[in-house]
Amino acid sequence: MSLRHSLLGLLAEQPRTGYELTRLFDESLLNVWPASHSQIYPELAKLAADGLIRQTASGSRGKKVYAITPEGLDEVMAWLRTEPDHSTKNPSFLRVFFLWLMEPEDAVAFLEREELEHEAKLREFEAKAELPVRDTSREWAFRLALDWGVRYEREMLEWNAWARRVIEERRTPAGSARARR
Amino acid sequence: MSLRHSLLGLLAEQPRTGYELTRLFDESLLNVWPASHSQIYPELAKLAADGLIRQTASGSRGKKVYAITPEGLDEVMAWLRTEPDHSTKNPSFLRVFFLWLMEPEDAVAFLEREELEHEAKLREFEAKAELPVRDTSREWAFRLALDWGVRYEREMLEWNAWARRVIEERRTPAGSARARR
DNA sequence: CGGGCCATGTAATTTGTTACATGATTCC
DNA sequence: GGAATCATGTAACAAATTACATGGCCCG
Numbered sequence: 001m002s003l004r005h006s007l008l009g010l011l012a013e014q015p016r017t018g019y020e021l022t023r024l025f026d027e028s029l030l031n032v033w034p035a036s037h038s039q040i041y042p043e044l045a046k047l048a049a050d051g052l053i054r055q056t057a058s059g060s061r062g063k064k065v066y067a068i069t070p071e072g073l074d075e076v077m078a079w080l081r082t083e084p085d086h087s088t089k090n091p092s093f094l095r096v097f098f099l100w101l102m103e104p105e106d107a108v109a110f111l112e113r114e115e116l117e118h119e120a121k122l123r124e125f126e127a128k129a130e131l132p133v134r135d136t137s138r139e140w141a142f143r144l145a146l147d148w149g150v151r152y153e154r155e156m157l158e159w160n161a162w163a164r165r166v167i168e169e170r171r172t173p174a175g176s177a178r179a180r181r
Numbered sequence: 182m183s184l185r186h187s188l189l190g191l192l193a194e195q196p197r198t199g200y201e202l203t204r205l206f207d208e209s210l211l212n213v214w215p216a217s218h219s220q221i222y223p224e225l226a227k228l229a230a231d232g233l234i235r236q237t238a239s240g241s242r243g244k245k246v247y248a249i250t251p252e253g254l255d256e257v258m259a260w261l262r263t264e265p266d267h268s269t270k271n272p273s274f275l276r277v278f279f280l281w282l283m284e285p286e287d288a289v290a291f292l293e294r295e296e297l298e299h300e301a302k303l304r305e306f307e308a309k310a311e312l313p314v315r316d317t318s319r320e321w322a323f324r325l326a327l328d329w330g331v332r333y334e335r336e337m338l339e340w341n342a343w344a345r346r347v348i349e350e351r352r353t354p355a356g357s358a359r360a361r362r
Numbered sequence: 363c364g365g366g367c368c369a370t371g372t373a374a375t376t377t378g379t380t381a382c383a384t385g386a387t388t389c390c
Numbered sequence: 391g392g393a394a395t396c397a398t399g400t401a402a403c404a405a406a407t408t409a410c411a412t413g414g415c416c417c418g
Contacts (some may be wrong), residue, residue: 002272003405009279019369029278032271039406041371061369061414080283080291084273086298090213091183092265096326097210098190100318102261110261117267137281140351144344145277148337155336156329163325170321184377200397220378222399242386242397 001079003035003043008052008068008076013138015056015067018044028142031149047072092117096163104171108164115160122153182260184216184224189233189249189257194319196237196248199225209323212330228253273298277344285352289345296341303334 010016010024021044022037029035044066047053052072057065068076092114099107129146133139191197191205202225203218210216225247228234233253238246249257273295280288310327314320 002270002275006275006279009282012279012282017369018371022369029275031269032275032278034268034270034406036407037370038372038408041369045371059369062371063369076279076282080276080279081287083294084276086273086302087215088212088269088271089183089215090269092267093326093329094183094187094210094213095261095265096329097187097213097322098193098257098261099325100322101190101193101257106262113264121267140347141278141281144280144347145274147343148274148277148340151336151340152333155332159329159332162328166321166325198397199399203397215378217379218398219380219400222397226399240397243399244397 002033003039004047005076005079006033006035007040007043007047008072008079011053011066011068012073012076015065017059017063017065019063028145032145099167104167107167111160111164111167115157118153118156118160122150122157125149125153183214184220185228186257186260187214187216188221188224188228189253189260192234192247192249193254193257196246198240198244198246200244209326213326280348285348288348292341292345292348296338299334299337299341303331303338306330306334 006025006029007021010021016024018037018041022035022040025033025035025040044053048055048066051069052075053066054069055064056067059065095110099110102110125146129143129150133143187206187210188202191202197205199218199222203216203221206214206216206221225234229236229247233250233256234247235250236245237248240246276291280291283291306327310324310331314324
């Protein structure tokens, strides 16, 4: 139901087309809830059928503008009051649990590649954070999320560097006798 | 394919039953890749049919012990060398993007409930980190992951407190004229 | 007039969730 | 004897991914 509710949330701000919503997902929600147009268009049709949104205009190239209805607004608000599911999947971090299967140098190489990813993400978030803040309600909420992104990536980089040191130390235990079982 | 490969990864350490694998998922992989028995049992059957694992024993109560085959080991190793998908879904954090739809006090209440969750997770991780480390390869890899969990939860708590301050300040802009547009 | 972007959809397949279903063993 | 835990499965449904499919508009 998350896709459904995030669409409603984005439409609560202003009417938009499926295409605009698709781009918004890619720009802002990508890191918490990725969704592609092939999922968005059918869901918009369902939302309209359920009376939670309604097509208010159409333009050239078959463009369809949707607006949220009062029922739709009630629905998002109710969703926001529900207890979120805290489970997450992290395909990249999953590999860390299996790092022990690799040779130390391969494990380090993996972490180095991950480091590049996180550095890129961090730069992306920091660049966005530099942009002037329009002090609208939506903007500050997005800012809160952006700030979390920056913190997350920084922490990930610190952890990454630390993890590599741990692996290197295990490989060549400095000073002490090899303590492996 | 992540479920498939994490099963192989766990079986690379030692032979196990579907039931044991289910518990291992709940104990250690829950935070990166949740999976239930209803997904695990059919996947084990497929892995066996594909020759990546093989049933090596059976016990009372219909117990089936599976062991990884050389082909299965090749498969995990190959997976570990592939570039991971960095997309993640976070149903709880998704709501932060829509915090602006709520009244400030509701947004703060939401963050306070989240704080409790993260405090609980942090305590859980810290308790696990207290446990004696057996210096096996698998153990240290799990340690690396556990350490990330602790860092993540601490950072989340800091962000959470900061976010609440931002919301409070927006509600009652101290000293300065209300700057909302 | 061609490439890029705007714009919307469907279909097939894979993954994942929830509920249903059953039964053995162990411990109190 | 009854509750908890061990132990394995299937079925129905929902969600998500990947590929297929089409066409208009605008700019150079």
